[in-house]
Amino acid sequence: MKNRFALITWLAFTGFTSAPADASEWGCEVLLCAASSGPSWRGVESCHPPMEKVISAMKKPGFSWPTCPEGGAGKPGYEQYGDCPAGWAPTDGDLGSTFSRGKSRCMRAVNQCKGGRRLFGSSNGGQSRTKEDGVTRIFSGANSCSFTEYKARPLRSAPYYFDIKDETDGQTNRFWFNLER
Incomplete structure (x- = not known):
C-alpha cells in the first residue's frame, strides 16, 4: 500500500x-x-x-x-514458473528427456503401502502411468505401492x-x- x-x-x-x-x-x-x-x-x-x-x-x-x-x-x-502445490517440489525437465527446461515440473514421493501389499498391477520396476489430470506416476521396483508423481509446474x-x-x-x-x- x-x-x-x-x-x-x-x-x-x-x-x-x-x-x-x-x-x-x-x-x-x-x-x-x-x-x-x-x-x-x-x-x-x-x-x-x-x-x-x-x-x-x-x-x-x-x-x-x-x-x-x-x-x-x-x-x-x-x-517463468510459479510455486508447486503444497507437498510437491520443483524438479528438472520432462520425464525421459535429455532436454531440460529448468525446473519445469513438480514431483512428490508417495508411499501407500499397507502391510507389504501392492496396490497396483504388476511388479515391473519403473512402470509409468499417466492419470487423466496429467499427473504421471512412476512406480518403484517390485513395490508398486511406492511411486513418484510428476506434473507440469504452473507458469x-x-x-x-x-x-x-x-x-x-x-x-x-x-x-x-x-x-x-
Missing part, C-alpha cells in the same frame, strides 16, 4: 508524461509502472509510453534494461519482478509484472 501511495505521489509531483526522458528517468518510470498493482501498468494510461518503449527496445540487439539508481533497481528478475502470469526496499521499515517487497501488451 505504501508503495502504491509513493507511486501516485511521484507521478503527481513529477508531472509524469510521455515526453522524452533520459535513461535514468525512463528506468524510474519503468520501475514505478512495473510495481503498479491494482491496476497493473496496463490500467495506468501514463505507464503505456515507458512500458511500450521497453517492450519494443527488448527486441533490438544489444538491449539493456533502463536502470533507476534512485530506486535501487537495475534489471528485473525473471521466474506465472507475471514472470518478471523487481525487489524494492521500503526505506521506512527496511523490508524488501517483490513486485511481479508481465510485459504482455
Whole structure:
C-alpha cells in the first residue's frame, strides 16, 4: 500500500508524461509502472509510453534494461514458473528427456503401502502411468505401492519482478509484472 501511495505521489509531483526522458528517468518510470498493482501498468494510461518503449527496445540487439539508481533497481528478475502445490517440489525437465527446461515440473514421493501389499498391477520396476489430470506416476521396483508423481509446474502470469526496499521499515517487497501488451 505504501508503495502504491509513493507511486501516485511521484507521478503527481513529477508531472509524469510521455515526453522524452533520459535513461535514468525512463528506468524510474519503468520501475514505478512495473510495481503498479491494482491496476497493473496496463490500467495506468501514463505507464503505456515507458512500458511500450521497453517492450519494443527488448527486441533490438544489444538491449539493456533502463536502470533507476534512485530506486535501487537495475534489471528485473525473471521466474517463468510459479510455486508447486503444497507437498510437491520443483524438479528438472520432462520425464525421459535429455532436454531440460529448468525446473519445469513438480514431483512428490508417495508411499501407500499397507502391510507389504501392492496396490497396483504388476511388479515391473519403473512402470509409468499417466492419470487423466496429467499427473504421471512412476512406480518403484517390485513395490508398486511406492511411486513418484510428476506434473507440469504452473507458469506465472507475471514472470518478471523487481525487489524494492521500503526505506521506512527496511523490508524488501517483490513486485511481479508481465510485459504482455
